[in-house]
Amino acid sequence: MIKRRKIFYAFSTILIVASIISLAIFRLPLGIDFKGGSIMELTFESDEGGRIPSGDEIRAVLSGFSNGTVTVQSSGENSFILRFDEITEETHIAMLERLEGLEGASAREERFDSIGPTIGAETTRKSLQAMGLVIVMVAGYVAWAFRRVKYPLSSTRWGVVVLVALFHDVLITAGAFSIFAHFVSAEVGVPFIAAMLTILGYSVTDTIVVFDRIRENLLRFGSKISFGELAEKSVRETIVRSLNVSLTTIFVLVSILFLGGATLRDFMLVLIIGIAVGTYSSIALASPMLVSWANRKS
Known part of the structure; x- marks a missing residue:
């Protein structure tokens, strides 16, 4: 050596x-944690005859709610972690309503955190x-x-x-x-x-x-x-x-x-x-x- x-x-x-x-x-x-923003963890349950949405579908649905990029990461068979810019509580509620309205599956929020810059x-x-x-x-x-x-x-x-x-x-x-x-x-x-x-x-x-x-x-x-x-x-x-x-x-x-x-x-x-x-x-x-x-x- x-x-x-x-x-x-x-x-x-x-x-x-x-x-x-x-x-x-x-x-x-x-x-x-370092630049600020919001993180949301979701679990989906498919309805009878329905299916779990893909990460791309979730990203497309939420793209209009955030000024920046929405990052969707799979954390399990039916779970996803979403990261995006800091949002208001009103926008947060609107996001959940939009996700819960997806056809074929129902969404349940497991966690939501928002950190300022x-x-x-x-x-x-x-x-x-x-x-x-x-x-x-x-x-x-x-x-x-x-x-x-x-x-x-x-x-x-x-x-x-x-x-x-x-x-x-x-x-x-x-x-x-x-x-x-x-x-x-x-x-x-x-x-x-x-x-x-x-x-x-x-x-x-x-x-x-x-x-x-x-x-x-x-x-x-x-x-x-x-x-x-x-x-x-x-x-x-x-x-x-x-x-x-x-x-x-x-x-x-x-x-x-x-x-x-x-x-x-x-x-x-x-x-x-x-x-x-x-x-x-x-x-x-x-x-x-x-x-x-x-x-x-x-």
Whole structure:
């Protein structure tokens, strides 16, 4: 791993550049949690001899009630989640009456929420602050946890490496999701932020396991072997554990992705991408960066 670190650096650089390009072209489509709007969840029951309307039919019926685009997402056999611009209560009632008047099926509203643009902007600001605070606090914790390590790098630099790895994980995950969202009409909501925060915690835990083994081997071998060899040894000793834990988690998430319904789809997908990228960075990026920094210092 350590000897091939330049290959991993190049691979990560390609992924980062691709993610930046993807975010610039497709952008992250903000849901109503961030830009404001309304969300309605409906369940249809077909009348005798009737049928459940399709998403396109529902969209066509409601297109005249909203100034923007009406997004219709299936959340089950007879259920749909509708997203559109913020509407008044009068428009909300008119929508329900129109849907209940569809021939062949009756509609039942399960949920309705409306969020103004001001609240959406505040949610965006607080979400970004939360992610930034978590990244900084995690890097600070790593620097504190490894404060007794003086050779070959100070603990502060261990924290900086974690900071870079976390930024790498967040950026690539966001870029991959922007591509997915562009083709399947997914949106970024509060679950996306929750998934990102989960990824940060998962990634740093995996990285600390490797770093802790490096610290143990430093105490055991000291300067008897080079830091590069010591880091390689530490990665090899922990790689099976990291892969087993990550693959087990991903298998569970994939099962939920396919069996948990549309409402969990985006959340599960972000977690799968993020955990895969986080596992890669903890094994092939974080420790090699320590070695490169130590070699430059020497």
